[in-house]
Amino acid sequence: xxxxxxxxxxxxxxxxxxxxxxxxxxxxxxxxxxxxxxxxxxxxxxxxxxxxxxxxxxxxxxxxxxxxxxxxxxxxxxxxxxxxxxxxxxxxxxxxxxxxxxxxxxxxxxxxxxxxxxxxxxxxxxxxxxxxxxxxxxxxxxxxxxxxxxxxxxxxxxxxxxxxxxxxxxxxxxxxxxxxxxxxxxxxxxxxxxxxxxxxxxxxxxxxxxxxxxxxxxxxxxxxxxxxxxxxxxxxxxxxxxxxxxxxxxxxxxxxxxxxxxxxxxxxxxxxxxxxxxxxxxxxxxxxxxxxxxxxxxxxxxxxxxxxxxxxxxxxxxxxxxxxxxxxxxxx
Amino acid sequence: xxxxxxxxxxxxxxxxxxxxxxxxxxxxxxxxxxxxxxxxxxxxxxxxxxxxxxxxxxxxxxxxxxxxxxxxxxxxxxxxxxxxxxxxxxxxxxxxxxxxxxxxxxxxxxxxxxxxxxxxxxxxxxxxxxxxxxxxxxxxxxxxxxxxxxxxxxxxxxxxxxxxxxxxxxxxxxxxxxxxxxxxxxxxxxxxxxxxxxxxxxxxxxxxxxxxxxxxxxxxxxxxxxxxxxxxxxxxxxxxxxxxxxxxxxxxxxxxxxxxxxxxxxxxxxxxxxxxxxxxxxxxxxxxxxxxxxxxxxxxxxxxxxxxxxxxxxxxxxxxxxxxxxxxxxxx
Numbered sequence: 267x268x269x270x271x272x273x274x275x276x277x278x279x280x281x282x283x284x285x286x287x288x289x290x291x292x293x294x295x296x297x298x299x300x301x302x303x304x305x306x307x308x309x310x311x312x313x314x315x316x317x318x319x320x321x322x323x324x325x326x327x328x329x330x331x332x333x334x335x336x337x338x339x340x341x342x343x344x345x346x347x348x349x350x351x352x353x354x355x356x357x358x359x360x361x362x363x364x365x366x367x368x369x370x371x372x373x374x375x376x377x378x379x380x381x382x383x384x385x386x387x388x389x390x391x392x393x394x395x396x397x398x399x400x401x402x403x404x405x406x407x408x409x410x411x412x413x414x415x416x417x418x419x420x421x422x423x424x425x426x427x428x429x430x431x432x433x434x435x436x437x438x439x440x441x442x443x444x445x446x447x448x449x450x451x452x453x454x455x456x457x458x459x460x461x462x463x464x465x466x467x468x469x470x471x472x473x474x475x476x477x478x479x480x481x482x483x484x485x486x487x488x489x490x491x492x493x494x495x496x497x498x499x500x501x502x503x504x505x506x507x508x509x510x511x512x513x514x515x516x517x518x519x520x521x522x523x524x525x526x527x528x529x530x531x532x533x534x535x536x537x538x539x540x541x542x543x544x545x546x547x548x549x550x551x552x553x554x555x556x557x558x559x560x561x562x563x564x565x566x567x568x569x570x571x572x573x574x575x576x577x578x579x580x581x582x583x584x585x586x587x588x589x590x591x592x593x594x595x596x597x598x
Numbered sequence: 599x600x601x602x603x604x605x606x607x608x609x610x611x612x613x614x615x616x617x618x619x620x621x622x623x624x625x626x627x628x629x630x631x632x633x634x635x636x637x638x639x640x641x642x643x644x645x646x647x648x649x650x651x652x653x654x655x656x657x658x659x660x661x662x663x664x665x666x667x668x669x670x671x672x673x674x675x676x677x678x679x680x681x682x683x684x685x686x687x688x689x690x691x692x693x694x695x696x697x698x699x700x701x702x703x704x705x706x707x708x709x710x711x712x713x714x715x716x717x718x719x720x721x722x723x724x725x726x727x728x729x730x731x732x733x734x735x736x737x738x739x740x741x742x743x744x745x746x747x748x749x750x751x752x753x754x755x756x757x758x759x760x761x762x763x764x765x766x767x768x769x770x771x772x773x774x775x776x777x778x779x780x781x782x783x784x785x786x787x788x789x790x791x792x793x794x795x796x797x798x799x800x801x802x803x804x805x806x807x808x809x810x811x812x813x814x815x816x817x818x819x820x821x822x823x824x825x826x827x828x829x830x831x832x833x834x835x836x837x838x839x840x841x842x843x844x845x846x847x848x849x850x851x852x853x854x855x856x857x858x859x860x861x862x863x864x865x866x867x868x869x870x871x872x873x874x875x876x877x878x879x880x881x882x883x884x885x886x887x888x889x890x891x892x893x894x895x896x897x898x899x900x901x902x903x904x905x906x907x908x909x910x911x912x913x914x915x916x917x918x919x920x921x922x923x924x925x926x927x928x929x930x
Contacts, residue, residue, distance in 0.1 A: 485859075486822050490820070491819065547869065551866075
């Protein structure tokens with residue numbers, strides 16, 4: 267198994283020349299075809315290609331400055347984290363992949379502007395923003411595909427948060443993973459809307475990394491997941507090219523439900539849904555039966571993300587009073 | 599494709615001699631490894647073998663008598679059904695497979711003693727009881743395996759309701775399906791209990807026959823279902839031989855959830871669960887975390903069937919106040 271450091275090393279300059287400070291932003295992304303299952307756990311190489319839409323101005327902003335007191339500091343939304351907390355350790359380990367033997371401690375200051383009600387993972391935008399900030403701080407001048415491949419090592423879906431708009435994370439087949447990076451698709455869809463529905467909060471009992479592993483190891487149905495994902499990827503490309511919203515929505519919904527299906531078929535069973543999740547799904551299906559073109563996707567959690575177009579925003583905001591609406595391509 | 603009549607014909611006597619009346623009982627059954635998917639829709643030949651436990655005295659009793667007014671009559675729980683209702687048409691068509699050209703109208707009177715709260719399908723016990731009553735009425739003297747294979751043509755899971763106790767429906771591979779019948783397993787488990795939990799009532803929007811077909815046709819994940827079912831069948835045999843309750847329960851629960859997973863991955867999505875179903879599942883999992891050995895299975899509907907042993911009946915009846923408890927092998 268190749269280590270992260272082995273992969274990154276050849277892309278670093280012989281001598282690092284850190285700057286005085288760096289700051290970068292990366293958007294959150296919502297996968298329409300999900301990343302679910304790894305073929306390499308060290309490098310976060312996926313079993314299937316995935317496709318997402320980035321959430322414009324919603325995401326993470328990370329600032330890097332030298333620390334003057336001799337120790338690394340990790341701040342999240344203005345609060346310093348204990349250096350032995352899970353998130354701080356991951357961040358410091360990731361920084362270490364680039365800092366190498368340079369003995370300069372840093373302050374890593376990250377702010378997420380993701381709405382609290384969103385139920386959105388911040389690790390994707392967080393590691394993407396950190397990668398972009400490190401590139402600036404050390405003057406690495408990495409290519410976008412390299413930034414994406416390296417961000418992937420922090421969190422798989424961070425590979426997609428390097429880009430905006432529609433983004434495909436190509437699975438690649440190289441052992442070092444350097445062809446497993448995201449690319450931005452040359453498409454825009456100004457009318458597309460994503461509606462964040464919070465049905466439940468609270469810590470997940472099983473994080474998505476552990477959930478993914480349990481599914482791959484125990485669910486016989488997982489063996490067919492790559493087939494579903496491959497078919498969905500093709501359909502999503504068609505939907506984006508044709509601006510066919512029904513195809514986009516239906517494909518994203520079946521993909522998300524298929525991913526949850528593989529979890530439900532795991533042992534012990536992995537059900538991220540709450541009773542309220544089922545009620546919200548039933549509400550979406552009832553609206554669709556009434557002629558409202560609305561679909562949903564879900565990540566490894568209980569919350570729904572609705573997919574619809576601008577003309578139906580009013581009826582959906584009425585149906586889901588707490589809906590937070592995002593225009594991924596900006597307001598037209 | 600071979601028709602039902604073509605398969606049955608060779609097993610009938612040259613001339614039928616109807617009796618004056620016949621009456622037979624067949625039990626309901628709860629599948630621990632589910633029948634889900636057909637390789638032949640005319641004959642109800644399954645894609646996978648299944649295994650169930652019969653519910654002792656709970657089931658259907660069917661009485662056949664000649665009708666004196668020149669027309670067939672179908673009664674269910676004392677009420678005459680319209681002859682063009684879905685159930686009456688199925689019953690009359692099934693009777694016709696045996697009656698052939700004999701122009702004798704009949705009264706088919708079926709009583710189900712399945713608790714109303716059970717959420718149990720009555721078609722399995724209903725067609726099994728009808729098959730047993732027809733065998734008597736026409737003096738067919740069919741072997742148990744033949745009765746099972748023919749009952750299967752009325753309703754797939756009726757093949758299992760010909761027998762009591764643990765029953766395996768062997769999938770067979772003959773084109774005429776005569777090797778696709780149930781067999782009774784030589785095992786008993788007096789302490790085994792099944793608890794019926796009603797979480798919702800009401801007509802299903804999609805019946806299980808249509809649901810099965812949609813799943814086979816639209817869910818990529820269905821392709822792995824036969825793998826799951828085959829693995830579960832082996833584990834269930836081991837569990838029954840070893841009287842290993844944890845293995846029995848865990849296998850049945852994962853099998854049921856995997857079947858539901860294939861439905862959830864279908865398009866349009868097929869979710870038989872209500873919010874209350876998820877709440878009941880969470881309650882089972884919470885009890886298990888507290889050390890109570892309880893598992894569940896579910897058919898194509900919102901209700902749960904709990905699996906446990908006699909010593910835990912009190913704690914489960916307290917946790918689920920409306921629980922209806924069945925002892926499939928009788929009270930010890």
